[in-house]
Amino acid sequence: MILTNKEIADIFENIADILEIQGESHFKFLSYRRVSEIILELPRDLQAYVDDGTLLDIPGVGKAIGAKITELVETGQLGYYEERKSEVPLGVLNIKRINGVGPKKAKLFWDELNITSIEALKAAAEQGKLAALAGMGKKSQQKVLDGIESLARRSERTPIGKALxxxxxxxxxxxxxxxxxxxxxxxxxRRGRATIGDVDILISSDNAQPIMDAVVNMEGVARILGYGETKSSVELHNGLQVDVRVLARKNWGAALQYFTGSQAHNIKIREIARQKGYSLNEEALRPIDADGNLKPESDYIFCETEQEVYETIGLQWIAPEMREDSGEIEVAQKNELPNLIIISDIQGDLHMHTTYSDGKLSIREMAEAARERGMKYIVITDHSQASVQAGGLKPEEILAQQAEVRQVNDAMGDDLQVLHGVEVDIKADGSLDYDDDILKQLDFVVASLHISLRQEKEKITQRLLNAIQNPYIHCIGHPTARLISKRDPVLVDMDAVMDAAKQHNTALEINCNPERLDLDSQYVRLAIQKGVLLSINTDAHNLRMMDYRSYGIMTARRGWTEAKHVINTWSYAKFIEWVNHRG
DNA sequence: TTCGGATGCGAAACATCTGCACACAGATG
Structure with missing residues (x-):
């Protein structure tokens, strides 16, 4: 049985929880938790690292954890984990996941009342048994009940398309x-993650009270988690948690830096600040003397902008999307940060649908909408025949569509070039949904997976390789076919896909639809490292989706993308030159 | 536990707010 990275990460997360409850060394359980998070961001599956002997190159993976990963990859299980699991029931770990209950409380309930499930905990709270425990009271008991109710309401994480x-x-x-x-x-x-844990909002004001009041009284609040002088948290009926923090204008830069995170990034930034003789909190850079004591407030450096925070401690300003402690701080120290792509770099949109298949607007309407949004060129790419559910076009239909595309192109004049393409299905057997003699009559072709997405890894990989190697395919659309929180990405050897894309000069898409964001940022970064070209497309089916471009840009920036890596940042002339002479 | 620099061992650990208990646990980036 082959375990996915997610499954292995979950095991390490559980081990971390067990060790924490058992009161093991802080460093020990944090090591497991850190590795769990790192595994989730890896661009390859762990099997690949084991196979090519690069497992120990993963930061945070040393001898002990490396051996455990190897055992998991090779046998599908882990003796150490089975042992630990017998010492702390998994139900106790679930209890720790209740908002407001940490390791100490979970252990207390287990030790004193032998509670090993959320159901048992709920029953005990309702019978008033928790309030009698040391360190607990009636209010804490009610908090546990609220937390259990909230757990049921909260889904894991919210897609950014809903949260933003x-x-x-x-x-x-x-x-x-x-x-x-x-x-x-x-x-x-702000960091542009595909999924969001909670919403963080920052307000500057000299009088926080009215803002705090507004937060807890606003529409949609299901529960007040905190209602303080400068910080309040609420949970909405849709499960989203919202944290609002108020601060003075002079603290803006330090606060925005702090509140943007990530936590790992901030910890490292504060360590660097320490080395430079400052203690950084969310208000200011505060100089410290040789003994580590704070100097008086008159010496504080209040930063109105984030730039001041970073520059004072000797760093280039780091874009929010890069702040994950994945090497960006070290690069900033060397003044070598990439010049990240911005939304206005995009000149063209190479993937969009019309009423010919499952789009809501005509070719003309899509063209006009694209022109209004500053595009210089677009490609109309309706579905091919295999996408029956999307009204895919038969060969004769796509060829007939060309006349209308040419007509609209003429009507748009020099402002907008309208090209004719297709989003051709990569069929289950790896063949394409149109023959080459159809494909070669089109200006630009996107090939995508839509069906048979649960095939084994080798098959999916081969399907993508077939498409990449076809000389008439310019781009692979949403390469992993994931739907965020609905459908897992396909199993695929992304190394092989990217190497082939590099070799055949085929672009890989970053699909801007916030339900997709595919490629995801870790794959984008791998593509950049390998020198693979990207394209950032809306895949718009209607007007609203044309404005999803910013989500794709954030994803690209999270993968350290520069404009030069993306074919639709190029001028129309350069783009066409590439399309026709990719060789 | 990892990491670095050593071939056994020390260091890693930022900084705050809130709530509920009566000092601390939990949560936030």
Whole structure:
């Protein structure tokens, strides 16, 4: 049985929880937790690292954890884990996942009341048994009950496509309050993560009270988690947690830096600040003397901008999307940060649908919408016949469509070039849904997986390789076919796919649809490292989806993408030159 | 536990707020 990276990461997460509950050394359980997080961001499956002997090159993987990964990859299980599991029941770990219950409380309930499941904990709380425990009380007992209820309501993480608009609406509402001066969305939304744990909002003001009141009284609040002088947290009925923090204008830079995270990034930044003689908190850089004591407040460096924070401790300003402690700090120290792509670099959109298949707008309407959004060129790429559910086009239909595309292109004049393409299905047997003599009549062809997505890894990989090697295929659309929190990515040897894409000069797509964001950022970074070309496309089926470009840009930036890596940042002339002479 | 620099061992651990208990656990980036 082959374990996925996610399954192995879950095992290490559980081991970390067990060790924490058992009161093991801080460093020990943190090592497991750190490795668990790192594994989730790896671009290859762990089997590949074991096979080519690079396992110990993964940061945080040493002798002990390396041996455990090897055992898991080779046998599908881990003796150490089985042993530890018998010492702390898994139900106790679930209890620790209740909001407001940590390792100490979980152990307390287990030791004193022999509680090893959430159901048992709920029953004990309802019978008033928890309140009698040392360190507990009636309020703590109620908090446990609230936490259990909340656990049922909260899904794991929220797709950024839902979280960002919700956050923006709350921010807009708070900025209506007269006392609110300035505001920003921080946290993982600002870092552009595909999924969001909670919403972090920052407001500058000299009077926090009205803002705190507005937060806990706003529409949609299911539960108040915290209601403090400068910080409040609420949980919404849709399960989303919202944290709002108010601070003075002079603290803005330090606060925004702090509240943007990631936690791992911040810890390292604060360590560097320490080395430079500062203690960094969310208010200021505070100089410390030789004994490590804070100097008086008159010496504090209040930073109105994040730039000041980074520059004062000798770093280039690091873009939020890069702040994951995945090497960006070391690169910033050397002044070698990449010049990340920005949304206005995009000149063309190479993947979009019309009423010919499952789109909602005509070719003309799509073209006009693209022109309004500053595009210089687009490719109309409706579905091919195998995508029956999407009204895919038969060969004669796609050829007939060409006349209308040419017509619209003429109508658009020099402002916008409208090209004719297709999103051709890669069929289950690896063949393409159109013959080459059809494909070669099209200007630009995207090939995508839509069916038979649960095939074994070798088959999927071979299907993608077939498409990449075809001289009439210019781009692979949404290469892993994932749907965030709905469908896992296909199993694929991404190394082989990217090496082939490099060799055959085929671009890989970053699909901007926030349900897809595919390639995901860790694969984007691998592609950049391998010199594979990318394209960033909306895959728009309607007007609203044309504005999803920013999600794709954030994903690209998370993968350290520069404009030069992306074929649709190029001028139309350069793009066409590449299309026709990829060789 | 990893890491570095050593071939056994020390260091790693930023900084704050909130709530509920009466000092600390839990949560946040």
């Amino acid at each position: 608009p919700a956050a923006q609406a709350i921010l807009d509402m708070l900025l209506e309050i007269p006392e609110a001066q300035e505001g920003a969305i921080a946290g993982s939304i």
